[in-house]
Amino acid sequence: MSRQTINKTALVLFTVIALLAVGAAAGLWWERNHVPADEKVMPATAAKDGRSVLYWYDPMVPTQKFDKPGKSPFMDMQLVPKYADEGGDASTVKIDPGVAQNLGVRLATVTRAPLDLNVVATGIVNFNERDIAIVQARTGGFVERVARLAPNDVVGSGAFIAELLVPEWAALQQEYLALKAVGDAPLEDAARERMLLGGMPESLIRAVVQTGKVRNRISITAPRAGVIQTLDVRPGMTLMAGQTLARVNGISTVWLDVSVPEAQAGAVLIGQSAEAKFAAFPGKPVQGRVTALLPTLNDAARALRVRVELPNKDGRLRPGLTAQVSLKGAVGESALLVPTEAVIRTGRRALVIVAEAEGRYRPVEVVLGPESGTDTVIVSGLGEGQKIVASGQFLIDSEASLQGIISSTSESAEAMPAPVALHEADAVIKELSGTSVTLAHGPFKTLSMPGMTMAFPLANPQLAKGLKVGDRVRVGVRQTDDGLVVERIERAGGGQ
Structure with missing residues (x-):
């Protein structure tokens, strides 16, 4: 091979090697500097329009802030800039x-x-259990006549119920009349006293004295107006002394059994005025007052039972009617x-x-x-x-x-929910065990729960360590689906 041929071959090889080197360098530069369009972060965009970036964040975890752009460590996506002229932060x-x-x-x-401590609740009309009269036979006898009455009938005061024959009364009355005829005043007074002790009403004795005739029959009447709840007398019956004939419930006043939500129970006091509105009587509210806060809650509704007394002069308010009740409270x-x-x-x-x-x-x-x-x-x-x-x-x-x-x-990196605040009150320990404590506590104001004595489960048995019955404590409870649970209990003056 000639020298000229060798030189040409060397030149070609050198050219090829040079081109390969340039290509490799270009490829390396391209690999290092080229980023696909869907992955490129272009901070220069912020510089072009003059907007200042406060920080970068992942829209799925907006509370985590980053000081430079890049890929989110939480999601397969690029961080988003938050600009200063946008105001606020990622939580808005x-x-x-x-x-x-x-x-x-x-x-x-x-x-x-x-x-405004007014409480609005619903109530149901019931009988006034204090306005009850029991009709009884004061002496034994026979029922001769009965009025045409039945339970739930409304009767007036003095209404006839039954007529009794009392044979024993005849002898007492005849004795009295005989002594009266003799004119012996002391004996006459003694005979009159025996008639009274025999069960005769004063009105019947006066009739015997005035007429001089024997009256051994007596009419039983209703002592007050109201509703006959029970009637246990029939013609021909033999009655014993003290036997009940009827039960009459007055309706001049009625009770309204109101269910106040547990959260509003602390706003209700005895003596508060109340206004009841009945769907049966639109535009005619009835004014009453709170007479009692019953000691037990309505378990199904978790509501305080409040008794409101309403006047019922015309008798239109009947047990079973429902009403919307507004309990007027003081300004708090x-x-x-x-x-x-x-x-x-x-x-x-x-x-x-x-x-x-x-x-x-x-x-x-x-x-x-x-x-x-x-x-x-x-x-x-x-x-x-x-x-x-x-x-x-x-x-x-x-x-x-x-x-x-x-x-x-x-706000947190893990977006954990905020802890629930405890509801606190002063109390005295009445009973104590490893898992529960019975407290006579004051009102839990944040729960609108009045003071009472009740048992609470302990969140941790160690809470009872060092405490004893009779200690005055400050207790903190938490509301759960199963009721209130003691989370903190401290002896008054400090120290758990």
């Missing part, structure tokens, strides 16, 4: 004012005002109030949508107190003067849920 949702108007969003203000201490319709109850917690500037809305978890008229008391979570959504909040809450936004009071 922005809605155009025009869209908000179309949604029917209506705002209200968190106010502080005295509590001031508290934060929001419209009840503004509260979103999810079952585990309660939310309120707070309206912020520039059409932004934030779901906030709140602790609720009792209802006061059309408002609900806010124990914690909001401040006076804040604007909240009173209408259309469910649509905003749905939008916040779609964006992965959680309430501001439960």
Whole structure:
């Protein structure tokens, strides 16, 4: 091979090697610098329009913030920038004012005002159990005649019930008349006393004295107006002394058995005025008053049983009628109030949508107190003067849920729910065991629960360590599906 041929071959090989080197370098550069369009983060976009980025976040975990762009550690997606000119943070949702108007969003203000302790509940009319008369035979005899009556008939005072024949009375009356004819005053007085002891009513004795005739039949009458509940007398019966003939329940007043929700039980007091409205008598409310707070709750409805006494002069209020009852309470201490319709109850917690500037809305978890008229008391979570959504909040809450936004009071990297606040009261230990404690406690104000004596299960048996019967304690309880559970108990003055 000639020298010229060798040189040409070397030149070709060098050229090929050079081209391969350039290609490899170009490929390496392309691999290092080319990113597919669906994975590229372009921070330069922020620089072009002059917008400043506060941080980056994953829309599915909006509370976790990052200081640079990249792929989310939670989801297979790129982090989203949060710009400074957007205001708020990842826990807010922005809605155009025009869209908000179309949604029917209506705002209200968190106010502080005295509590309206009026309670509205339902009640059922019952007999006044204190207005009962028992009709009995004061002496033995035979029933000769009975009025045409039956149980549940309404009778007036003095109405005829039955006529009795009392043979023993004839002898006593004849003895009296004989002594009266003799004119022996002491013996006459003694005979009159024997007639009275024989069971004769004073009216019958006066009739014998005035007429001088024997009267051995007596009419039994109703001692008061009312409803005959029982009637146990028939013609031809032989009665023993003291045997009951009838039971008459007066209806001049009636009792209204009112079921007050457990959460409002603390607002009801004996002596409160009450107004009852009956569907049977529209526009004619009846005024009454609370006469008793019954010691046991209605187990099915978990409601306090309240007795209201109502006048019933015309007798139109009959047992079994239902009424809507308004119990007039005194004005209580001031508290934060929001419209009840503004509260979103999810079952585990309660939310309120707070309206912020520039059409932004934030779901906030709140602790609720009792209802006061059309408002609900806010124990914690909001401040006076804040604007909240009173209408259309469910649509905003749905939008916040779609964006992965959680309430501001439960923000955390793991979005764990906020702990439930304990309800506290002062108490005295009445009984103590390893798993439960019986307390004579004062009112749980945050539950609107009045003071009473009842047993509570202990969340932890160690809570009873060092305590004994008779100790004055401060107790904290938690509401569960099975009732109240003691979570904290401390001896008065400090020390568990």
